[in-house]
Amino acid sequence: MGRASRWAAPALSVLLLLLFLGVWHAATLPTAGQQVVDAEYAKLVGAAAATGQKTAFPSPADLGAKLWQHLKEPFYDRGPNDKGVGVQLAYSLARVLAGYFLAALVAVPVGFLIGMSPTVYRALDPFIQVLKPISPLAWMPLALFTLKDSSISAVFVIFICSLWPMLINTAFGVASVRREWLNVAKTLEVGPVRKAFRVILPAAAPTIMTGMRISIGIAWLVIVAAEMLVGGTGIGYFVWNEWNNLSITNILAAILAIGLVGMVLDQMLARLTKLVTFPE
Amino acid sequence: MSDPLIRVEGLAKRFAGRDGAHATVFENIHFSIEPGEFVCLIGHSGCGKTTILNILAGLEPATDGYVFVGGREISGPSLDRAVIFQSHALMPWLTVMGNVGFAVSSRWRDWDRARVRAHCQKYIDLVTLAGAENKRPAELSGGMKQRVGIARALAIQPKMLLMDEPFSALDALTRGMLQEEALRICAETSQTVFMITHDVDEAILLADRIILMTNAPNAKIAEIVVNTLPRNRNRHDMHRHPHYYRIRNHLIEFLVDRSRAFDEESAASGYDPRHPPLVRPGLAGDSPAPEHSIPARPPTAAKPLVAVVK
Numbered sequence: 001m002g003r004a005s006r007w008a009a010p011a012l013s014v015l016l017l018l019l020f021l022g023v024w025h026a027a028t029l030p031t032a033g034q035q036v037v038d039a040e041y042a043k044l045v046g047a048a049a050a051t052g053q054k055t056a057f058p059s060p061a062d063l064g065a066k067l068w069q070h071l072k073e074p075f076y077d078r079g080p081n082d083k084g085v086g087v088q089l090a091y092s093l094a095r096v097l098a099g100y101f102l103a104a105l106v107a108v109p110v111g112f113l114i115g116m117s118p119t120v121y122r123a124l125d126p127f128i129q130v131l132k133p134i135s136p137l138a139w140m141p142l143a144l145f146t147l148k149d150s151s152i153s154a155v156f157v158i159f160i161c162s163l164w165p166m167l168i169n170t171a172f173g174v175a176s177v178r179r180e181w182l183n184v185a186k187t188l189e190v191g192p193v194r195k196a197f198r199v200i201l202p203a204a205a206p207t208i209m210t211g212m213r214i215s216i217g218i219a220w221l222v223i224v225a226a227e228m229l230v231g232g233t234g235i236g237y238f239v240w241n242e243w244n245n246l247s248i249t250n251i252l253a254a255i256l257a258i259g260l261v262g263m264v265l266d267q268m269l270a271r272l273t274k275l276v277t278f279p280e
Numbered sequence: 281m282s283d284p285l286i287r288v289e290g291l292a293k294r295f296a297g298r299d300g301a302h303a304t305v306f307e308n309i310h311f312s313i314e315p316g317e318f319v320c321l322i323g324h325s326g327c328g329k330t331t332i333l334n335i336l337a338g339l340e341p342a343t344d345g346y347v348f349v350g351g352r353e354i355s356g357p358s359l360d361r362a363v364i365f366q367s368h369a370l371m372p373w374l375t376v377m378g379n380v381g382f383a384v385s386s387r388w389r390d391w392d393r394a395r396v397r398a399h400c401q402k403y404i405d406l407v408t409l410a411g412a413e414n415k416r417p418a419e420l421s422g423g424m425k426q427r428v429g430i431a432r433a434l435a436i437q438p439k440m441l442l443m444d445e446p447f448s449a450l451d452a453l454t455r456g457m458l459q460e461e462a463l464r465i466c467a468e469t470s471q472t473v474f475m476i477t478h479d480v481d482e483a484i485l486l487a488d489r490i491i492l493m494t495n496a497p498n499a500k501i502a503e504i505v506v507n508t509l510p511r512n513r514n515r516h517d518m519h520r521h522p523h524y525y526r527i528r529n530h531l532i533e534f535l536v537d538r539s540r541a542f543d544e545e546s547a548a549s550g551y552d553p554r555h556p557p558l559v560r561p562g563l564a565g566d567s568p569a570p571e572h573s574i575p576a577r578p579p580t581a582a583k584p585l586v587a588v589v590k
Contacts, residue, residue, distance in 0.1 A: 180369035183339055186357040188386040188436070198382065202373045278373040279418035 021060045028059040058249040066249040067256070081241060083233070085257055091233040093261070095151070095226075096219045099158025103215065107163050108208065111170025112196070115204070121171065128167065136161035136222050140229055150230035157226045162215035169211025173204030205276035213269040220262045283351060284312035285440060285472050286336065291345035293331050305331060306499035308553035309345065311491055313440075318466055318473045320483040322531065323493030324539060329476045333444050336474060337363045349440065359387050362433035364443040368425040370417040370432075377413040380404060380432050387436040403435040404428075406465060423454035430462070434469065441466075443475040447482065456515055459485055463514070480531045484524065485515060491556075492534050494542040501556040502542050505530065508562030523562030530561035 058066070074086025114121045136157045143153035177200050185195045227236025235258055242250035292307035305328040313319050323329050334340035336347055338357035347354050349361065370379050380400040385391060391399070404413055407427040417425055426446055433441055446462075447455040459482055466473055466486075477483050483490045490505040508523050518524055538545060551557070 178369075180365055180367055181371055183337075183363070183365070184369050184371070184383075186339060187337055187359075187361070187363045188383050189357060189359050190386050194386070199371070202371070205373075276373075279416065280372055 025060050028057055058252065062249050063252050066253050070253055070257075080232070083238075085235070085238065085254060088233065088235045088238040088254075089257060089261060092223050092227060092235040095154050095234065096158050096216075096223050096265075099155045100162045100216060100219050102155070103159045103162040104166055104212065107166035107211075108170050111167045111208070112174050112200075114167070114171035115174025116200075118175075121175070128164070132164045132168070137225055137229065140226065144230075150232060154223065154226045154230050154234070158219045158223060161222045162219045165214040165218065166208070166211040169214070170204065170208045173207025173211075174200055176207075177203040202276070202278075206273060206278070209269070209273035209276055213266065213273060216265050216269050217262070220258075220265055224258060285315045285317075285350060286313040286474070287348040287351075288312065288332075288336070289346045289348070291332065291335065291347065292343050293328055293335075294343045304498050305496050306493070307344070308500050310554045310556070311501060311504065313472060313474055315472050316470045318475070318486055318488050319491060320475050320477055320487035320489075321491045321493060322477055322480070322483050322535070323499065324495050324535065325478065327493045327496045327499040327539075329478075329493065330444055333363075333442050333474065333476050336440075337361055337442050339363075359436055360439040362436055362438035362441055364426075364429050364433045364441065364446045366445045366448060368417075368422075368429040368449075370425055370428055372417050375414050375416055376404060376409060376420070376428050376431075377401075379417070379428055380435050383432045384435050400431075400435060403431040406434065406468075407431045407461065421454070422450050423458055426450065426458060427461075430465070434465070434471070439472065441471050441473045443473060445476050445478070448477070448479065455482075460515055462486060467511075478535075480528055480535070483531065484509065484527055485513065485518060490531065492531070492539070494539045498543075500542075500553055502534065502538065502546070503557045503559050506558060506560045506562075508560050526564050527562045530559070530564075 070085045074084045075090075076082075076084040077087055110124075114124055139157055139160050140153060143156040144150065147153050147156060181199055181203055182195075185199045190199070223234065224236035224239065227234035228240045231237050231240070235254055239251055239254045239258075242248075242254065288309055288311050290307075291309035293305045294302040294307075295305065297303050305326075309332065311319075321329050321332065331340060335342045336354075338354055338361065349358075354361075371382065374382060377397065377400055380403060381396050384396045384399050388396075388399075401410075401413070404410060407430050409424060409427050409431065412420065412424065417428070420428070426449075429446070447458050450458065463486060465471070473486075475486065484507060487507055488511070490507060492502045492505060493499050494502050505527065507527065509518060509521050509527070513521070545551075
């Protein structure tokens with residue numbers, strides 16, 4: 001039973017993948033040459049398009065070939081509109097990490113302050129409540145106008161979207177540190193700095209890390225959209241550029257890459273969260 | 281008699297009610313604790329026992345009254361008064377050594393790591409936890425956790441130990457073992473202890489004096505029972521001593537009956553909250569009535585006593 005259940009889930013996963021690829025393959029098979037449009041129109045657009053023999057949508061094999069091509073040479077750079085997927089992903093990652101760490105630098109100390117002081121919490125709460133639901137992309141024009149640099153604007157958008165989950169979780173984690181631990185610190189006459197680092201920080205760390213994990217997920221979602229807007233470099237720009245090239249294969253390859261990188265980022269944060277989590 | 285280590289004068293706690301009236305939990309609390317003495321405070325839940333302990337610890341302000349430690353009024357928490365919490369209050373991200381070490385390095389900030397470790401080890405050994413130094417609280421049983429709490433409190437060598445129902449969350453067997461260890465440790469270190477409990481047997485086993493509190497609202501100290509059992513008592517044959525059931529019955533009778541209707545009783549007997557009567561029920565059969573005589577019980581209340589005497 002134990003061994004069977006251990007292999008059942010991966011086997012089912014593989015089976016589902018094969019089923020999906022099979023359906024996809026069948027759906028993209030070239031159909032028999034049947035004229036579906038007017039003969040005059042067929043002359044105009046070419047036989048292939050007119051008969052629907054070959055759609056622009058790639059088959060799994062096309063995508064596999066493309067992926068192999070990208071994997072063989074991920075970091076080539078042949079001018080502004082022809083860079084390897086690896087290079088584009090590196091641009092996106094750099095922007096995400098820059099914005100994310102800037103946000104952490106602001107959110108964790110401010111969150112600490114909010115969590116420690118109910119007065120500060122009540123004072124800042126209306127601002128947070130209004131600013132939090134704003135789509136990060138809505139800041140883009142403002143950022144472009146004030147910062148006058150598209151790449152920095154993208155970093156700013158990442159900053160603003162990863163700020164809120166970290167800020168709110170830090171404040172919540174700090175505010176809900178168990179009273180008895182604070183009482184222990186009090187009876188031991190522990191100073192405020194030692195209390196912050198030795199009691200409150202470890203106690204709130206799992207909640208803070210959860211906020212950071214939510215933030216990295218949101219940041220990775222937003223960077224694609226932001227780069228579609230600002231253009232130039234990055235995986236978001238790559239997707240948009242390939243749309244303009246009508247290369248669905250490249251778009252699919254990019255989508256897969258975005259998913260994989262997002263998963264790796266999330267798993268890294270999950271590992272870190274596990275490190276600071278303590279069993280009760 | 282030497283100067284008391286702790287003197288409590290006119291302590292009161294009131295909460296502002298919704299209509300502006302003050303709800304008094306307790307008031308006019310006067311008592312003192314001598315160095316090396318083990319004092320238990322016993323009373324029903326809600327009478328403010330834990331609040332009194334928190335005030336002594338400096339964790340909560342009193343509405344009225346003063347607490348003096350060694351002749352000086354307290355102004356907040358202090359390393360002189362270690363607290364053992366009911367819920368052990370260990371930090372789950374630290375090991376046993378880390379938890380005790382946090383307290384020790386808070387007490388002696390200039391000690392190096394090796395010295396802190398050596399000092400912690402002494403107290404971990406004292407509570408017989410040697411071998412579990414690197415375990416985290418989640419890996420320990422309830423009894424072991426509370427031992428760590430005791431080691432943490434003792435390791436800072438406080439003048440005074442405050443215990444808030446420290447054994448009430450444990451199962452009966454573990455509780456018995458820990459009570460005996462507490463007795464042994466307090467004898468070894470001649471530690472002054474103030475303990476809250478609602479367990480009558482625990483109070484008789486551990487305490488030199490037992491403070492009886494009436495029910496809230498307006499709770500007060502009804503009387504202070506002197507434990508006349510010899511100090512080398514133990515859990516196993518304590519009940520064979522002739523004083524044991526007299527004290528026990530006296531305490532239970534108080535909790536079941538008198539704690540509720542103490543106001544009527546005290547009005548008749550010239551009760552003075554500054555000097556609550558000191559009684560020795562253990563000697564009741566051997567000597568004339570103590571300073572405070574117990575009024576006749578109403579016939580309706582005879583029922584619970586049957587269950588009590590067994």
